[in-house]
Amino acid sequence: MNGHLYLIGLRGTxxxxxxxxxxxxxxxxxxxxxxxxxxxxxxxxxxxxxxxxEQHFRDLEEALLRELSEQQAAVIATGGxxxxxxxxxxxxxxxxxxxxxxxxxETMWWRMTEDQSTASRRPNLGVGGRAEVEALAQQREALYxxxxxxxxxxxxxxxxxxxxxxxxACSTSSPTTS
Ligand code: S3P
Numbered sequence: 001m002n003g004h005l006y007l008i009g010l011r012g013t014x015x016x017x018x019x020x021x022x023x024x025x026x027x028x029x030x031x032x033x034x035x036x037x038x039x040x041x042x043x044x045x046x047x048x049x050x051x052x053x054e055q056h057f058r059d060l061e062e063a064l065l066r067e068l069s070e071q072q073a074a075v076i077a078t079g080g081x082x083x084x085x086x087x088x089x090x091x092x093x094x095x096x097x098x099x100x101x102x103x104x105x106e107t108m109w110w111r112m113t114e115d116q117s118t119a120s121r122r123p124n125l126g127v128g129g130r131a132e133v134e135a136l137a138q139q140r141e142a143l144y145x146x147x148x149x150x151x152x153x154x155x156x157x158x159x160x161x162x163x164x165x166x167x168x169a170c171s172t173s174s175p176t177t178s
Contacts, residue, residue, distance in 0.1 A: 001026075001170045004068075004096030005075045008083060008144055010136060011122065012108030012115075013101035014154050014162065015077035021163040023075040026170075032077045037064050038121070045079075049123035062088055069095040080136070081125070083143040092147055099166055100148035103155050105134050 005022060007015040016032050023030035037060055038044055048057045062085055068076060069091050076096070082088050092098050103111075109130045112119055126132040145151075150169045154162050 001097060002073070004073050005166075005170065006092050006096045006098045007075070007077045007101060008080075008092070008098055008147060009101035009103075010080045010108055010133065010140070011118075012111035012133070013103050014111070014159060015101055017159045018101070018154075018163050018166070019075050019077040021159055022166060025163065025167055026075065029072070029074040030077070031068055031074050033061065033064055033068065033082070034077075034079045034122075036068075037061060037079075040064070044121040046121055046123045054123075058085060065091060080140075083140060083147055089143065089147050097170065098147050098149045099169070100144045100151050101154050101162075102144075102151060103153075105130065105137060107155060108137075109133050 005026070005028070007019055007022075009015055016035075019032065020030045022028075034045060041048055041060065043051070045057060048060070058081070061079060061082060065078070065082065065088055068074070073096070078092075082092070112133070124132060126135050150166070152162060152166060152169075
């Protein structure tokens with residue numbers, strides 16, 4: 001497969017868990033944009049939001065995506081809001097294959113509550129809690145759909161099974177649902 005393999009989707013869809021499995025199988029580097037961004041900023045994303053505001057975070061996110069997209073083909077897990085900017089959507093589409101990981105609100109919420117270490121580093125993007133997940137899923141669905149080459153339903157499946165499906169889809173070229 002040419003170009004990057006991008007994972008998009010809301011928090012709790014498994015991007016950071018499935019990404020390293022894919023990278024290992026494809027013998028590529030794995031980059032988690034959120035973690036790389038925090039590393040470079042020396043702050044958590046929650047702190048960046050609190051101290052400098054969301055737009056500043058979005059500027060950093062856009063600049064980092066641009067930089068990563070120009071590097072050697074990798075497996076890249078993006079932050080859930082990367083699709084909000086048109087420039088990012090175009091860049092993703094121009095430089096790789098995009099896999100949109102989906103799950104029910106119930107499952108996303110359950111996975112987020114399980115992963116408290118990440119939750120404490122991420123800002124609320126609305127009212128917080130389950131209602132926020134529902135609202136974001138609705139607001140962003142059309143944007144994810146616009147970008148996605150392949151839609152991957154993660155519901156009730158293990159990270160390994162999901163990764164296998166993505167690897168199979170990598171070997172085909174037409175837009176599909178996995
Ligand atoms: C965001 C999701 C987060 C992180 C930031 C904003 C969003 O990434 O980029 O807190 O707008 O949905 P994850 O999807 O990896 O949690």
